[in-house]
Amino acid sequence: MTVFPLRFRPSLSGDLLFADDAGTYFKSDNDFLTRYALGRLTAEDRSFLNRNGHAFEEVGDLAYAGFEHRFASRLYTPGQLDYVILVPTLRCNLACGYCQVSRVNENAPGFDWDERMLDAVIRFLNGLSTRKIKIEFQGGEPTLRLDVLDRVRDFCLTKFETCEFVVCTNLQNVSEDAWRFLELPDVFVSTSLDGDMFTHESQRTFSADKTQAFSSNLHRALEQLGSDKVSALPTINPHRPPPTRSVIETYASLGMRSIYLRPVNFQGFARKKFDAAAAAEVWNAYHSAFIDDLIEYNWTADLAVEEYYFVHCLRRVLRSGHNGHVDLRNPNIVGHGYIVVDYDGKFYPTDEARMVTRVGQFDLSMGNVFDGIERTTIDTLNSEALNNYHPDCLHCPYQPFCGVDLIDDLSRYGRIDMPKHLTDFCQRHTHIFDKIFSLIYSDDPKVRKSMAIWAGVPHFDEALARWHR
Numbered sequence: 001m002t003v004f005p006l007r008f009r010p011s012l013s014g015d016l017l018f019a020d021d022a023g024t025y026f027k028s029d030n031d032f033l034t035r036y037a038l039g040r041l042t043a044e045d046r047s048f049l050n051r052n053g054h055a056f057e058e059v060g061d062l063a064y065a066g067f068e069h070r071f072a073s074r075l076y077t078p079g080q081l082d083y084v085i086l087v088p089t090l091r092c093n094l095a096c097g098y099c100q101v102s103r104v105n106e107n108a109p110g111f112d113w114d115e116r117m118l119d120a121v122i123r124f125l126n127g128l129s130t131r132k133i134k135i136e137f138q139g140g141e142p143t144l145r146l147d148v149l150d151r152v153r154d155f156c157l158t159k160f161e162t163c164e165f166v167v168c169t170n171l172q173n174v175s176e177d178a179w180r181f182l183e184l185p186d187v188f189v190s191t192s193l194d195g196d197m198f199t200h201e202s203q204r205t206f207s208a209d210k211t212q213a214f215s216s217n218l219h220r221a222l223e224q225l226g227s228d229k230v231s232a233l234p235t236i237n238p239h240r241p242p243p244t245r246s247v248i249e250t251y252a253s254l255g256m257r258s259i260y261l262r263p264v265n266f267q268g269f270a271r272k273k274f275d276a277a278a279a280a281e282v283w284n285a286y287h288s289a290f291i292d293d294l295i296e297y298n299w300t301a302d303l304a305v306e307e308y309y310f311v312h313c314l315r316r317v318l319r320s321g322h323n324g325h326v327d328l329r330n331p332n333i334v335g336h337g338y339i340v341v342d343y344d345g346k347f348y349p350t351d352e353a354r355m356v357t358r359v360g361q362f363d364l365s366m367g368n369v370f371d372g373i374e375r376t377t378i379d380t381l382n383s384e385a386l387n388n389y390h391p392d393c394l395h396c397p398y399q400p401f402c403g404v405d406l407i408d409d410l411s412r413y414g415r416i417d418m419p420k421h422l423t424d425f426c427q428r429h430t431h432i433f434d435k436i437f438s439l440i441y442s443d444d445p446k447v448r449k450s451m452a453i454w455a456g457v458p459h460f461d462e463a464l465a466r467w468h469r
Contacts, residue, residue, distance in 0.1 A: 001046055003055045004067060007397040008033060017437055021388075022070035023320070023400030024053050026466035027441060048468045073320035074400050076329040082130040083338035085351060086121065088113045088148040090140040090343045094170050094204060106144070117345050118148055120369035122155050124341070132162035136190075138351070140343070143169050143178045150181065166190050171217040172210065182225060189221055193232040195242035196250040203237065218254070227255045238263050238283040244293040252297075252305055260308035261290060265352075280424050284431040291435060299446045304453045311454045313432050316401045317440075318455055318464065326350065328403040328429075331386040335366055335378040345369040349378050352407045362410055381406055384416055392420035398433040441465045 004020045011017060016033055019025040026048075035041050041049075049055040053070070056063040090104045090111040104111050113121070125133070133156055137149055149167065156163045167182060168190045174182075182189055194200040201211040221230045232254075234247060251259050263283045291310055298304040309325070316322045323329050326338065335349030346365045348354040353364040364381075367374035387393040387404045396402070405425045406416045412424060420426045439447050452460040 001050065001055050001057055003036070003041075003049055006036065006054065007395055007399070009397050011434075011438070017397050019397035019400065020054055020067075021400060022053075022067055023074055023317070024070065025317075025397065025437075026052065026468050028468040032468060045468070052466065070320065071400075074330070076323045076331060076333065076403075078333045078337040080130040081128055081337060081339060082132055083134045083136070084125065085136045085138055085338070085340040086142075086148075086152065087138050087140065087341065087343045087354075088118075088142060088145040091144055092139055092141045092170070093144070093172055094141070104140070106141075111140070111343055112145060113148060113343065113345075117369065118151060120345060121341055122152070124369050125152070125155065126159060131160060133160040134164045134166070136166040136168060138168045141170060141172075142167055143174065143181075146175075146177055146181055153184070153187075164188065170204070170214070171221060172205070172214055174217050174220075179220075179224070182221070187229075189225060189230045191218065191221070191230070191232050193218065193234055193250070193254075195234045195236060195247040199234075199242040203235070222254060230256075231258070231260075232256060233260045233262060235262050235264060236283075236286070238279040238286060241286050244286070244290040245297070247290070248293060248297050248305055252301070252303070257303060258306050258308045258311075261287060280427040280431075284428060287428075288431070288435055291439075295446050295450045298450045298453065304450065306454050310432060310436070313401065313429070314436050314451075314454055315456070317433070317436055327405055327408075330388070330399075330403040331382070332404045332406070333382050333385060334407070335373075335375055335382070339366070339373075341369060347373055350407055352411065356407060356411050361414060364407070364410075381416070387420075390420055392426070396430075398430065401433060402429050 004022070006018045006020055008016045008018045011027075015027050015029055017025060017027055032045065035045060046055070050063070053063060053066055056067065058064070091106050091108055092104070093106045095105075135152060135156060137152075142149060149165075153163070153165055156165075163186050165184075165187045166189075167187060169178075171189070171191045181187060192200075192204065194203050197211055197215060200214070201208065205211045205214060218230075218232070232251070234242075236242070247259065247261075251257075263279060287307075287310075291307060294305055294307060312322060312325050312328065316328070326332075326334075334353070335347075340348040340351055340354055342348060342354050345368045346354070347367050347369070348357065348365055356362055357364050364377065366378055385404050385406055387399055387402060390404075393399045393402070408425055409416050409418055409423055421430075439451055442448070448460045452458065
């Protein structure tokens with residue numbers, strides 16, 4: 001019998017978490033580690049490893065093929081280009097201090113698509129071979145260019161079989177024409193609500209009148225469009241975060257059951273005003289407290305609340321195929337499944353890549369709508385976008401569930417070869433997976449209730465907390 005290589009990590013309780021390359025995991029102790037390392041496995045050890053898919057008798061047998069399938073299903077394969085982020089303007093009617101997109105004032109000239117640019121964008125969309133399309137309008141404030149949103153939507157409805165449109169709007173000033181567009185059945189709203197209204201005002205609106213206008217528009221959006229068509233994301237300053245319970249209760253009171261906590265991004269204007277480059281430890285502590293408070297809240301709540309990214313990571317642990325989040329994939333191939341078209345017509349593989357370019361660190365553009373896509377630079381970057389063989393990741397039991405974000409590394413460190421354990425990405429995700437496994441192996445009924453809800457199952461099966469003693 002041959003055992004597939006096992007990685008291990010000690011936990012605070014003194015036991016060890018083991019996982020193989022395909023993401024199958026269990027807990028055991030130092031005695032098992034010693035037997036495994038010295039090649040002195042007992043009959044019980046061998047039986048356990050065989051039953052749980054950690055070993056095989058010969059290459060090509062059922063156990064080997066099963067492992068191959070589990071390993072391959074963990075890997076991300078980009079599909080057709082069917083997700084396009086469009087930035088028709090950089091103009092905005094707010095001046096948030098942590099803005100990552102380097103917006104300009106509402107009346108500034110020269111930061112919008114003209115007719116020639118819009119025609120070129122539509123020609124680009126017409127050249128896509130996909131039958132379905134998701135268009136996300138960003139800015140600036142995209143509702144300042146409703147004419148562009150209308151033109152793009154009208155074209156897409158004639159070109160593609162299935163269309164979805166997301167308008168990323170601050171909901172600060174919404175005209176009746178904008179409300180009519182947002183009411184369309186294939187249009188969804190993504191906005192920002194920074195935890196609670198007090199924090200929102202201190203970070204975004206800076207006045208009670210503007211806060212009240214936003215609150216009124218948010219309530220109208222939820223009532224008029226429906227909560228299934230409106231999402232709101234908080235941006236949190238890790239050094240001055242709102243109370244966790246306040247965030248949960250604010251979102252729950254609005255009927256929003258999924259909260260995607262985001263720390264201030266180390267991009268654009270934010271890098272000048274916020275210490276976002278080295279906040280992993282502070283953020284991790286806040287995030288952990290937030291998950292604990294969610295568990296307490298869900299214990300007595302009629303409708304449970306989740307933290308979106310934590311739940312996404314949990315589901316990546318429990319099963320393969322969860323590659324919907326563009327920042328957590330392995331390999332994290334960019335510039336193929338989705339693309340960004342900036343206000344000047346340049347293509348970028350991600351929104352963060354255009355920020356890295358904007359501040360002059362590296363040029364990560366991929367051509368433009370007039371000359372076409374040029375992937376040479378990005379494909380060179382993609383050749384390194386794999387965590388399977390990195391010296392740090394190679395020994396980490398979380399590797400099968402994790403990913404890479406080389407553009408974040410470029411932004412923070414100016415290089416992609418930083419030792420992974422020193423990067424913000426690794427430190428944040430190590431914390432998240434530590435937290436996930438501490439909850440998987442918890443016997444607290446409050447924890448079990450939330451974990452079942454977040455995993456999407458009727459009850460949290462004890463078999464998910466595998467032990468070998």
